[in-house]
Amino acid sequence: MAPNKxxxxxxxxxxxxxxxxxxxxxxxxMINILKAHINPHxxxxxxxxxxxxxxxxxxxxxxxxGVGVQPLTEEIVWNEERCTHCGACTAICPTxxxxxxxxxxxxxxxxxxxxxxxxxxRACPMRAMEVRF
Amino acid sequence: MADKTFAEINxxxxxxxxxxxxxxxxxQLVAEKGVGPAAKEVDVVTTGTFGPMCSSGxxxxxxxxxxxxxxxxxxxxxxxxxxxxxxxxxxxxxxALPDDDPLNTNHPGDFRYGGGHxxxxxxxxxxxxxxxxxxGTDCYPxxxxxxxxxxxxxNEAVLFNPRNAYQNYACAVNTGPRTLYTYMGVLKPGLGNxxxxxxxxxxxxxxxxxxxxxxxxTRIFLGGGIGYVVWNGTQHFPAIPALPEGAPPVPxxxxxxxxxxxxxxxxxxxxxxxxxxxxxxxxxGIGIPIPILNEEICYYAxxxxxxxxxxxxxxxxxxxxxxxxxxxxxxxxxxxxxxITLDEKEVPTAxxxxxxxxxxxxxxxxxxxxxxxxLLGEPVQLLPGPDAGIKPKSLEIRGSGRxxx
Ligand code: SF4
Ligand code: SF4
Numbered sequence: 001m002a003p004n005k006x007x008x009x010x011x012x013x014x015x016x017x018x019x020x021x022x023x024x025x026x027x028x029x030m031i032n033i034l035k036a037h038i039n040p041h042x043x044x045x046x047x048x049x050x051x052x053x054x055x056x057x058x059x060x061x062x063x064x065x066g067v068g069v070q071p072l073t074e075e076i077v078w079n080e081e082r083c084t085h086c087g088a089c090t091a092i093c094p095t096x097x098x099x100x101x102x103x104x105x106x107x108x109x110x111x112x113x114x115x116x117x118x119x120x121x122r123a124c125p126m127r128a129m130e131v132r133f
Numbered sequence: 134m135a136d137k138t139f140a141e142i143n144x145x146x147x148x149x150x151x152x153x154x155x156x157x158x159x160x161q162l163v164a165e166k167g168v169g170p171a172a173k174e175v176d177v178v179t180t181g182t183f184g185p186m187c188s189s190g191x192x193x194x195x196x197x198x199x200x201x202x203x204x205x206x207x208x209x210x211x212x213x214x215x216x217x218x219x220x221x222x223x224x225x226x227x228x229a230l231p232d233d234d235p236l237n238t239n240h241p242g243d244f245r246y247g248g249g250h251x252x253x254x255x256x257x258x259x260x261x262x263x264x265x266x267x268x269g270t271d272c273y274p275x276x277x278x279x280x281x282x283x284x285x286x287x288n289e290a291v292l293f294n295p296r297n298a299y300q301n302y303a304c305a306v307n308t309g310p311r312t313l314y315t316y317m318g319v320l321k322p323g324l325g326n327x328x329x330x331x332x333x334x335x336x337x338x339x340x341x342x343x344x345x346x347x348x349x350x351t352r353i354f355l356g357g358g359i360g361y362v363v364w365n366g367t368q369h370f371p372a373i374p375a376l377p378e379g380a381p382p383v384p385x386x387x388x389x390x391x392x393x394x395x396x397x398x399x400x401x402x403x404x405x406x407x408x409x410x411x412x413x414x415x416x417x418g419i420g421i422p423i424p425i426l427n428e429e430i431c432y433y434a435x436x437x438x439x440x441x442x443x444x445x446x447x448x449x450x451x452x453x454x455x456x457x458x459x460x461x462x463x464x465x466x467x468x469x470x471x472x473i474t475l476d477e478k479e480v481p482t483a484x485x486x487x488x489x490x491x492x493x494x495x496x497x498x499x500x501x502x503x504x505x506x507x508l509l510g511e512p513v514q515l516l517p518g519p520d521a522g523i524k525p526k527s528l529e530i531r532g533s534g535r536x537x538x
Contacts, residue, residue, distance in 0.1 A: 040479060040481070041325060084183065084404060084416065084487045084489075084490055085487045085488075085489040085490060086183075086184070086416075086484060086485055086486060086487040086490075087483045087484040087485065087487070087488075088318040088319075088328065088483060088484070088485040089483075090481075090483045091321075091325075091326035091327070091328070091481040091482065091483035092318075092319050092321070092326070092483075100471065100483070102469065102470070102471065103469070104489065105469065105484070105487075105488035105489050105492075106489050107489075119319075122241070122243060122409050123318065123319045123409050125185065125318070125406045125407055125408055125409075125416070125485070126404060126406065126407075126416075127245070127407060
């Protein structure tokens with residue numbers, strides 16, 4: 001089975017538990033952590049490549065543990081033309097991929113840090129964050 | 134120092150000799166030189182704000198079709214406009230929504246297109262679909278009409294915002310257990326974030342808290358064009374509440390009614406805006422020049438973010454139920470730093486109005502004044518200030534549930 005890129009979202013209650021480890025140990029999966037981030041509220045996000053026959057079982061296990069699982073088939077693009085640098089996305093973005101440069105109060109987008117959770121896509125009042133498939 | 138007059142300053146502007154600084158620059162200048170010397174040196178300080186302002190809209194006169202029709206119901210790009218004043222005039226409110234918008238049926242709704250977006254499309258020069266229903270009269274026989282119009286086709290297109298440029302605004306937080314979708318943006322549960330919405334030390338009415346210079350006829354930057362203050366805004370509550378000894382004074386809520394020719398304006402400074410779960414609105418760019426007539430005006434115009442405070446309001450309980458009280462005051466300096474401490478918790482802060490664009494507006498207005506192409510409008514009447522004793526009224530719900538009894 002071809003490797004499968006997924007986005008995981010860990011609520012604060014389980015962010016410190018060794019969950020990913022079980023994918024390897026119990027489900028025989030090969031994993032490759034592409035991005036991982038824990039915000040100050042202890043919510044975690046991770047982009048993961050998973051490969052193995054029991055991949056679906058492994059993902060079902062993650063969901064059982066309360067982890068949000070989404071396929072990563074998209075990327076997020078920042079339409080700088082439409083962005084007004086209002087900042088309304090910056091406290092919403094869980095990884096600080098959208099952040100404010102101070103004291104100029106300019107908003108920047110660091111696509112490397114983006115985990116494609118898409119929270120900003122609907123929260124941006126100017127519709128400046130776009131999903132590209 | 135003798136007071137300067139509007140006329141003296143305008144003469145200097147016309148001669149290209151006026152000293153104009155932005156409010157940011159004035160903060161700096163006063164910190165370096167003191168209020169007295171700065172007041173002597175500076176003639177005008179420019180302010181700016183660029184944020185969602187729901188009480189905005191535009192009225193249009195479409196001209197007459199053949200045969201004529203009296204507008205009874207009107208839609209622009211599917212968004213209903215208000216009629217009820219003569220035959221071919223209509224008002225598009227910024228928060229108006231299409232009749233078939235799913236609203237919040239699938240909460241939180243997206244509100245992708247509304248009145249604010251129609252106004253943006255007009256100023257961007259786009260064609261807008263006009264649909265009209267009439268009821269037929271002897272002088273206006275037509276009953277239905279569908280066509281496309283653009284800004285150049287219209288006799289008048291006037292931006293008229295009944296309440297803009299809020300003097301000060303809440304810092305919005307959410308103490309509840311679920312995410313809230315508000316006009317202050319997405320508020321995460323358990324004090325997950327704090328949103329604020331003025332440009333602080335650049336914010337027009339925070340810089341003239343006693344309304345010593347702003348009134349009917351004040352000429353302003355409005356949506357990229359030139360506009361005017363035409364009245365106080367609705368819900369104009371300029372009182373500065375009494376606070377305990379030593380606490381910073383917090384101007385609460387003076388507002389402006391502003392008007393200007395939409396045909397001069399630009400989609401860069403009038404932007405259709407969609408607040409998730411709340412609705413559509415219009416983000417408006419406003420810049421107001423404050424003439425430094427004397428030291429007192431200079432003093433207030435030069436107050437920095439560290440001396441300007443916003444009340445922290447809980448949108449989980451207090452705001453929706455109109456309960457009094459707040460969770461304290463916080464300075465704009467703290468809000469702009471990126472985090473504040475509340476309940477011993479570090480809460481990330483974010484603005485919902487653009488400081489970056491506010492600064493750009495104050496710089497454009499400064500440029501206009503320096504080039505001598507924008508003169509100060511001396512108010513024919515100042516707006517009511519803190520000492521006018523205006524008290525907010527609320528809507529009492531009377532006699533409900535008795536009708537069928
Ligand atoms: S919310 Fe949208 S417009 Fe505002 S800073 Fe973020 S991307 Fe830009
Ligand atoms: S999708 Fe948006 S909110 Fe999510 S991580 Fe990327 S930039 Fe941040």
